[in-house]
Amino acid sequence: MMNKKVFLLQLLFLGASVGAVQAQETIDPDDAVSTQHQAVFNGHTVAYTATIGHQPVWDKDGNIIAGLNYTYYEKNGVKDKAHRPLLISFNGGPGSGSLWMEIGYTGPVLLNLDDEGQVTQPYGIHDNPYSVLDVADIVYICPVNTGFSRVIKVNKEKKEGGEPSQGASRGSRQGAGSKSASPFFGVNEDIDYISDWVKNFINRHNRWESPKFIIGESYGTTRASGLVYSLQQKHWIYVNGVILLSPTELGVDSRSVNRKALTLPYMAATSWYHKALGADLQNKDLDDILPEVEKFTVEEYIPALAWGGSLPEARRNAIAAKVARYSGISVQEVLHHNLVIPTRYYWKELLRNRDLHIGRLDSRYTGRDIQTAGEYPDYSAEFSTWNRAFSTAYNLYVRNQLNYKTDVEYLLFGNVYPWNRDNDHTGDDLGKALSQNPDLKVLVQSGYYDGGCDYFNAKYNFWQIDRGGKFQDRFIFKGYRSGHMIYVRQEDLKQGNEDIRQFIISQTPKDGVAIKY
Numbered sequence: 001m002m003n004k005k006v007f008l009l010q011l012l013f014l015g016a017s018v019g020a021v022q023a024q025e026t027i028d029p030d031d032a033v034s035t036q037h038q039a040v041f042n043g044h045t046v047a048y049t050a051t052i053g054h055q056p057v058w059d060k061d062g063n064i065i066a067g068l069n070y071t072y073y074e075k076n077g078v079k080d081k082a083h084r085p086l087l088i089s090f091n092g093g094p095g096s097g098s099l100w101m102e103i104g105y106t107g108p109v110l111l112n113l114d115d116e117g118q119v120t121q122p123y124g125i126h127d128n129p130y131s132v133l134d135v136a137d138i139v140y141i142c143p144v145n146t147g148f149s150r151v152i153k154v155n156k157e158k159k160e161g162g163e164p165s166q167g168a169s170r171g172s173r174q175g176a177g178s179k180s181a182s183p184f185f186g187v188n189e190d191i192d193y194i195s196d197w198v199k200n201f202i203n204r205h206n207r208w209e210s211p212k213f214i215i216g217e218s219y220g221t222t223r224a225s226g227l228v229y230s231l232q233q234k235h236w237i238y239v240n241g242v243i244l245l246s247p248t249e250l251g252v253d254s255r256s257v258n259r260k261a262l263t264l265p266y267m268a269a270t271s272w273y274h275k276a277l278g279a280d281l282q283n284k285d286l287d288d289i290l291p292e293v294e295k296f297t298v299e300e301y302i303p304a305l306a307w308g309g310s311l312p313e314a315r316r317n318a319i320a321a322k323v324a325r326y327s328g329i330s331v332q333e334v335l336h337h338n339l340v341i342p343t344r345y346y347w348k349e350l351l352r353n354r355d356l357h358i359g360r361l362d363s364r365y366t367g368r369d370i371q372t373a374g375e376y377p378d379y380s381a382e383f384s385t386w387n388r389a390f391s392t393a394y395n396l397y398v399r400n401q402l403n404y405k406t407d408v409e410y411l412l413f414g415n416v417y418p419w420n421r422d423n424d425h426t427g428d429d430l431g432k433a434l435s436q437n438p439d440l441k442v443l444v445q446s447g448y449y450d451g452g453c454d455y456f457n458a459k460y461n462f463w464q465i466d467r468g469g470k471f472q473d474r475f476i477f478k479g480y481r482s483g484h485m486i487y488v489r490q491e492d493l494k495q496g497n498e499d500i501r502q503f504i505i506s507q508t509p510k511d512g513v514a515i516k517y
Contacts, residue, residue, distance in 0.1 A: 026408070027150050029056045029067025033404050036076075039108055039127040041134040042501065047076040048108065048133060052404045054148070055201060057193050065183065068197055069148035071098075071402070072139045072205070073108055085136040085211040085240070085504050088198060090143065092219030092248075094190065095416040097147035098140040099394040101217060101245075105487035106132050106497060107140070109401075111393035116364070117488030119385050123392040125401075130497040135504050136213065139201065143194065143223075144184040145414035148406065151184070186420025187251075191226040198227070199235045211508045215243035215500070218453060218484065222248050222426045229429035232436060241507040242430070243443045243500055246453040246484045250427030252461040259457070260340045261302045264326055266454035267346055268293040270363040271328030273449060273481075276350055278325060286448065286481065293326050294456060305339060343451050344376035357381065362483025363449045382483065387412060431465045434474060439515045441474045443503045445496055450484040476503065 032053035039046060051074070054067035078084045091100045103111045103125055110128040112120050132138070142149045183189055202208055216224030221244040231237040271277050272286055281289055304311055304319045311319075317331075319339055324331040328350055329341050337345070347358050348369075355372055359365035359382035367381030391412055398404045434440050444462065446455035462475050478499050482489040486496050509515070 027054060027067050027148065027406075029054050029064050029150075029152055033402065035401070035403050037108065037401075039131075040129060041108070041131045042129070042498075044134045046134055049074050049076060050108075050402055052398060052402045055197065055204070057144070057197055059154070059183070063154045064152050065154055066144045066151050066193075067149060068144065069097075069142040069146075070139055070201070071102060071398075072137070073133055074137045074205075075133065081207060082209040083211075083508070085213055085508055086202075086207050087132065087136040087138045087213045087215060087504070088141065089138055089215045090141045090194075090220045090223060091217045092221070092223070093146070093413065093416065094143070094185075094219045094419050095146060095414050096219070097142045097410065097412055097414075099147065099390055099410070099412065100485060101215070101487070102140045103394055103397060104390065104485060105493065106138060106215070106500065108133050109397060110493075111389055113389060113488055115490040117362070117385070117482070117485075119389045123389065123396065125393050125397050130494050132497055132501050132504065135501050137210075141194070141197070143190060143416075145416050146411050147414075148408050148410055150408070182420075185416045185418070186422070187222065187226070187424045187426065188422075189420060190223060191230050191426075194223065195227055195230040195234055198231065199237065202237065211240045211504075212237065213241045213243065213504055213507070214239055215245065217245040219248055221245065221453075222250055222424070225250050225430040226426040228440070229433040232433055238437050238439070239433075240439060240509065241441050241443065241503055243445065243503065244458075245445045245486070246447065246450055247444060247458040247461065248453055249457070250430065250461055250465070251424035252427045252464050257305045258302055258460070261297055261305055262457045262460055263343055263451070263454050264297050264301060264323065265290055265293045265456040266363075266448065266451055267327040267329075267341065267343075269448040269455075270358065270451070271326075271350060273364060274328075274351060274358070276328035281325070290448070294459075296322060296326070297456070347451065348374055348376050359383075359451075359483070361450060361452045362447070362485065362488070363451050364483060386485070386488070427461060427465045431471070434466075434471045437515075438517045439507075439509065441476065441503075441507055443499065444475065444477045445480065445486060445499065446477070447480050447482040447484055447486045447492070449482060452484055455479055 032051050034049055034051045037048055037050055051072045054069055056064040057066040057068055059065045089101055089106065090098050103109055108128055108131050109125040111125050112123060114120050144151055184193060214224045214228055224242055224244060228239045228242050231239060268289060269286060272289060275282060301319065304315065320331050320334040323334045323339060327341055334341060347360060350358055351366065352372060355368060356366040357369055357377035360380050362382040365382040365385060367377060367379060369378040395410060444458055446458050448455055459477060466472055480486040480492040480496060482492045487493040
């Protein structure tokens with residue numbers, strides 16, 4: 001551990017939705033505050049220690065270049081860490097803090113929302129009876145420029161007491177041709193330094209023998225997919241399970257024709273929720289409708305789009321009628337858009353006759369624009385709810401219950417741009433990790449009403465990652481009747497945590513059992 005020093009940060013950037021950050025902020029890149037707590041999770045009383053603070057990121061010369069904010073929840077009294085799993089958690093963006101899953105999903109406390117995810121007052125938090133802390137310790141990580149994490153301005157002289165980074169160690173993802181001007185802000189840059197950070201966290205907290213699980217949400221699924229392989233390649237750390245919540249494309253090239261068609265099952269689910277389908281479909285359960293729409297999408301819709309302008313008129317009209325039937329958008333509008341309804345237009349059009357638009361990341365939410373006309377909504381209805389609820393609750397929680405006192409602003413969304421997206425092969429890396437680690441399995445959690453990372457694209461991408469069908473029994477897909485953040489709906493919060501709990505239990509190695517094909 002280094003000698004404690006406080007570094008002056010020279011920061012001047014805009015958070016994506018929280019406004020301008022102070023030009024100068026101070027953090028200690030190696031601080032920690034611990035508090036004691038007790039609560040009931042899944043029917044079990046658990047006494048635990050919550051530790052919040054920063055752990056450094058070092059460059060190859062041993063200089064501290066960032067302080068990464070984390071919160072670590074550890075069950076008290078556990079001496080046998082070989083049988084106590086560690087869950088490593090982060091959100092997405094890129095540029096998002098980790099508060100969403102910490103106080104919204106798996107953590108020991110929950111923010112106050114109603115059963116369907118709407119804001120309730122007073123703002124605040126309460127114990128989370130569904131938390132997976134009964135079966136695993138959890139560390140929530142905020143990448144650089146999110147949460148309380150900040151870049152450190154490096155002096156020319158080497159910092160006293162610094163530890164050498166593994167940034168240039170074996171298996172580094174940053175090739176000689178990398179275009180990124182930052183060691184943090186890019187697909188591979190992000191995975192590199194977080195891989196090193198996780199290794200150092202495991203060292204500091206003596207978690208080498210613990211079963212290890214990674215959970216990422218949204219862009220965090222890109223990070224998680226690359227991280228599991230990076231940990232294997234760089235640090236010989238083998239993960240037992242990966243949980244991907246609302247997965248992104250993971251670098252999978254699904255081609256434009258397929259990508260356009262694959263959103264139709266999402267539209268069918270959302271239109272069913274808003275009672276915008278014909279009576280014959282509306283009277284069915286969602287679980288009966290979606291297989292029908294998925295089959296049409298793969299077997300008829302994608303092949304029809306591949307024909308483009310050469311598709312015969314009769315066939316074009318027949319496809320348009322089916323797309324209209326499943327999407328809730330008129331045949332005329334489907335034909336006007338050359339058989340493909342853009343999602344932005346869909347969010348504006350579906351409930352236009354009710355003078356409402358629907359949300360992007362959770363299409364259960366509705367909003368009202370200044371004018372009914374237009375091609376897309378003025379704003380995302382779900383974010384106006386989520387941001388005010390989560391920000392207030394988290395700031396109250398860390399200061400009042402975790403006793404973390406700071407003038408540094410917690411960034412829900414921070415400036416991490418430009419983000420280098422070159423050479424995103426995270427999906428392929430996940431496939432390699434599966435191939436090389438026969439014990440590894442993947443749990444995919446998707447909300448049917450998520451229009452940003454829709455569930456059927458997620459299914460399709462995992463079919464492509466495993467084109468030979470060799471690992472299909474190691475992918476577990478769970479769908480939920482909610483959106484991007486499945487956990488804001490009470491029923492899915494409970495079920496989602498239980499699915500994670502059972503996944504962790506099933507993937508925790510049994511004593512004496514060989515890991516092999």
